[in-house]
Amino acid sequence: MKEDLGKLKDEAEKKIRQAKDEKELDGVRIEFLGRKQGRVTHILRNLKDLPPEDKPLIGGLVNKLKQFIQKEIKEKKKEIEKKEIEGYIDITLPGKKPLLGRLHPITQTIREIKSIFIGLGFRVVSGPEIETEYYNFEALNMPRYHPARDEQDSFYLDDNYLLRTQTSPVQIRVMQKESPPIRIIAPGRCYRRDAVDASHFPMFHQIEGLAVDKKITFSDLKGSLTYFVHQMFGRDTKLRFRPSFFPFTEPSAEVDISCIMCKGSGCRVCSGKGWLEILGAGMVDPEVFKKVGYDPEKYQGFAFGMGPDRICMLKYGIDDIRLFFQNDLRFLEQF
Numbered sequence: 320m321k322e323d324l325g326k327l328k329d330e331a332e333k334k335i336r337q338a339k340d341e342k343e344l345d346g347v348r349i350e351f352l353g354r355k356q357g358r359v360t361h362i363l364r365n366l367k368d369l370p371p372e373d374k375p376l377i378g379g380l381v382n383k384l385k386q387f388i389q390k391e392i393k394e395k396k397k398e399i400e401k402k403e404i405e406g407y408i409d410i411t412l413p414g415k416k417p418l419l420g421r422l423h424p425i426t427q428t429i430r431e432i433k434s435i436f437i438g439l440g441f442r443v444v445s446g447p448e449i450e451t452e453y454y455n456f457e458a459l460n461m462p463r464y465h466p467a468r469d470e471q472d473s474f475y476l477d478d479n480y481l482l483r484t485q486t487s488p489v490q491i492r493v494m495q496k497e498s499p500p501i502r503i504i505a506p507g508r509c510y511r512r513d514a515v516d517a518s519h520f521p522m523f524h525q526i527e528g529l530a531v532d533k534k535i536t537f538s539d540l541k542g543s544l545t546y547f548v549h550q551m552f553g554r555d556t557k558l559r560f561r562p563s564f565f566p567f568t569e570p571s572a573e574v575d576i577s578c579i580m581c582k583g584s585g586c587r588v589c590s591g592k593g594w595l596e597i598l599g600a601g602m603v604d605p606e607v608f609k610k611v612g613y614d615p616e617k618y619q620g621f622a623f624g625m626g627p628d629r630i631c632m633l634k635y636g637i638d639d640i641r642l643f644f645q646n647d648l649r650f651l652e653q654f
């Protein structure tokens with residue numbers, strides 16, 4: 320009897336090992352442990368016919384065999400399931416790439432400009448986007464009915480408040496609070512009632528710059544802007560200071576750089592001129608100093624204002640400003 324049980328055990332073990340799927344494994348279970356015909360079940364059921372002295376020993380052995388087969392079947396089942404899952408999941412496939420956010424190209428450009436001026440000892444400040452007429456125009460030597468106001472058609476909120484048309488009012492706010500020496504840049508949003516087209520948008524960005532101290536001259540302005548242009552666009556970029564007019568600077572200049580696309584020979588980006596206008600600048604007008612209580616005999620200063628939107632467009636060859644503000648990922652993901 321003992322030997323029979325040993326053989327039965329070997330046979331069950333072999334059949335379990337050879338089972339290829341759950342169906343075959345279930346067949347093995349029924350063969351040995353099935354409630355009606357199972358071979359082990361059969362022995363258990365007939366224990367009562369054994370001589371009483373054999374019952375405890377054989378009974379124990381058969382029960383052990385039953386537990387052994389149950390355990391083996393359970394383990395084999397796990398193994399089969401695991402293989403099936405591996406069949407469905409191809410673990411060699413590349414994983415899904417998580418979507419990474421990125422900085423808007425204008426933010427990147429503003430950060431680049433900021434870091435260049437920080438390197439020159441300038442501090443970054445900001446001012447309100449809702450301004451008063453006084454800060455946006457009056458204090459900048461643009462009294463009511465001054466023709467320069469027409470060029471900056473404004474969004475008025477009421478008789479006094481408007482959305483700032485330029486970052487220049489930040490100059491006034493800083494000078495009212497602090498005394499020279501001052502070296503600041505002020506990036507931020509500006510608003511004008513412009514019709515939307517490829518180069519105009521009612522909301523745009525400016526970066527204002529201001530340096531005030533004793534003995535500041537036009538050469539300091541030229542040196543600082545030349546350093547900036549060389550850092551931003553490369554050392555071989557040329558600068559051209561053209562006489563111009565702004566109410567808050569005297570003398571005033573507009574600064575062109577040699578076209579960064581064609582290097583000056585003339586192309587579509589510079590409309591064949593070889594030059595690109597990138598900013599306005601000048602020496603702070605004594606009238607502005609008087610408005611903030613600085614003595615123009617004692618202090619001089621230079622100021623400049625540039626449009627990072629346009630600079631970003633030039634840098635990347637973008638021909639439509641509207642692309643910046645449409646939030647189309649196909650555009651934004653390129654930067």
Ligand code: DAH
Nearest residue numbers: 485487599600601622623624
């Ligand atoms: N605020 C001027 C504009 O919006 C730009 C500008 C020109 C700013 C000359 C300046 C400056 O500080 O000196 O057109």
